[in-house]
Amino acid sequence: MLIRKPSPLLASEITPEEVWRTRRDWMMRSAAAAAALGLSGWTSRRAWADDAALPGKPVPQFTVPDKQTAFKDVSSYNNYYEFGLDKGDPARAAGALKTRPWTVSVEGEVGKPRVFDIDALLKLAPMEERVYRLRCVEGWSMVIPWVGYSLSTLLKQVDPTGNAKYVEFVTAAQRETMPGLRYPVLDWPYTEVLRMDEAMHPLTMLVFGLYGKVLPNQNGAPLRLAVPWKYGFKSAKSLVRIRLLEQAPRSSWMKAAPQEYGFYANVNPQVPHPRWSQATERRIGEDGIFTPKRPTLMFNGYADQVAALYQGLDLRANY
Ligand SMILES: Nc1nc2c(c(=O)[nH]1)N[C@H]1C(S)=C(S)[C@@H](COP(=O)(O)O)O[C@H]1N2
Ligand SMILES: [Mo]
Numbered sequence: 452m453l454i455r456k457p458s459p460l461l462a463s464e465i466t467p468e469e470v471w472r473t474r475r476d477w478m479m480r481s482a483a484a485a486a487a488l489g490l491s492g493w494t495s496r497r498a499w500a501d502d503a504a505l506p507g508k509p510v511p512q513f514t515v516p517d518k519q520t521a522f523k524d525v526s527s528y529n530n531y532y533e534f535g536l537d538k539g540d541p542a543r544a545a546g547a548l549k550t551r552p553w554t555v556s557v558e559g560e561v562g563k564p565r566v567f568d569i570d571a572l573l574k575l576a577p578m579e580e581r582v583y584r585l586r587c588v589e590g591w592s593m594v595i596p597w598v599g600y601s602l603s604t605l606l607k608q609v610d611p612t613g614n615a616k617y618v619e620f621v622t623a624a625q626r627e628t629m630p631g632l633r634y635p636v637l638d639w640p641y642t643e644v645l646r647m648d649e650a651m652h653p654l655t656m657l658v659f660g661l662y663g664k665v666l667p668n669q670n671g672a673p674l675r676l677a678v679p680w681k682y683g684f685k686s687a688k689s690l691v692r693i694r695l696l697e698q699a700p701r702s703s704w705m706k707a708a709p710q711e712y713g714f715y716a717n718v719n720p721q722v723p724h725p726r727w728s729q730a731t732e733r734r735i736g737e738d739g740i741f742t743p744k745r746p747t748l749m750f751n752g753y754a755d756q757v758a759a760l761y762q763g764l765d766l767r768a769n770y
Contacts, residue, residue: 506578507599508579508580509579509580510581513579513653514580515584517734520595526542526667528735529541529669530683533623533624533629533641534669535630542667542669545667547627548623548672550569550668550689552569553568553673554691555691556691556692557608557692558609558692560616562609563609563610564609567605572657575605576600576601576604579600580596581677583654583656586683586718587684588716588724588729590731590732591732591733592732592733592734593735593736595677597656597661598661599656599659599674600656601653601655602657603650605693611647615647617695617696618695619643619692619696620645620690622642623640623689623690637703638706640691642687642700643685644702645685646760647695654678654753655677656676656679657674658676670688671686671688672689674689674690679753680718680752680753681715681717681751684712685716715769717770719770721749721767722766730747731745
């Protein structure tokens with residue numbers, strides 16, 4: 452998102468040494484805890500080896516043919532405002548994020564509300580690898596091999612009631628590790644929202660990894676959303692709470708700039724952002740001076756799969 456910077460500080464206040472020290476302390480704590488609990492095997496190892504393998508079975512039906520964006524770019528050019536506003540801030544600062552212990556509460560209009568431990572979620576369904584486009588509202592895009600499974604798999608566990616019309620996603624707000632929370636850029640914690648049928652669509656993915664590895668913290672560890680037909684800000688990172696609701700809540704971006712970021716945020720080249728066109732995009736990694744921009748596709752290229760969700764809806768009024 453493009454917004455005014457409140458201050459030049461943010462992530463630069465955290466020195467690499469501090470990040471490193473925090474992470475090392477935590478790694479030692481979790482290793483000690485795992486030893487004390489007698490845990491062994493890949494689950495406890497992965498808790499402190501942040502580049503641990505997390506393979507997924509490739510799903511051709513959910514794999515776009517585009518060339519994949521290099522891992523280096525995917526993991527170093529990020530939006531994660533809790534860690535700063537510059538694209539390099541999350542990779543520099545998010546090492547401090549505490550990703551264990553971690554739970555996700557699924558609650559609200561459900562028959563069986565439940566708090567899931569991250570390690571239970573990792574085992575809830577077989578991991579799939581799906582290659583999705585991600586199109587940021589700022590006008591750039593990437594192609595990322597995500598690892599995870601459909602969000603619907605999780606939602607079905609809690610028996611949504613007939614009143615569940617919307618799903619709100621609440622993300623982590625760790626005062627101690629997230630320097631961005633000191634600035635009122637957004638109404639923290641960062642929240643997003645989908646309609647229930649969007650949340651249940653098989654393309655909507657709960658993501659735990661990318662490129663066959665556990666998610667780098669800057670990409671939203673230990674779990675995030677990927678909603679490939681919507682602008683990137685809908686794909687909330689580091690989820691802690693999922694609320695099924697009867698009334699539509701407002702998301703953090705709707706509160707911050709309602710005229711710019713609507714409820715739907717479907718990728719739509721025909722509806723310009725109030726301050727710039729959305730007709731084309733720059734694919735990260737392809738950006739030589741002579742490289743033409745790519746035309747942005749309706750629903751980010753996923754129209755065949757999702758257009759039916761919006762039949763009869765005016766997509767200019769409902770942006
Ligand atoms: N919690 C949280 N989630 C977030 C954001 C954020 O600032 N905080 N930024 C969003 C935006 S604007 C984009 S484009 C994508 C970027 O995901 P990536 O850094 O993994 O490419 O994350 C989205 N999810
Ligand atoms: Mo974005």
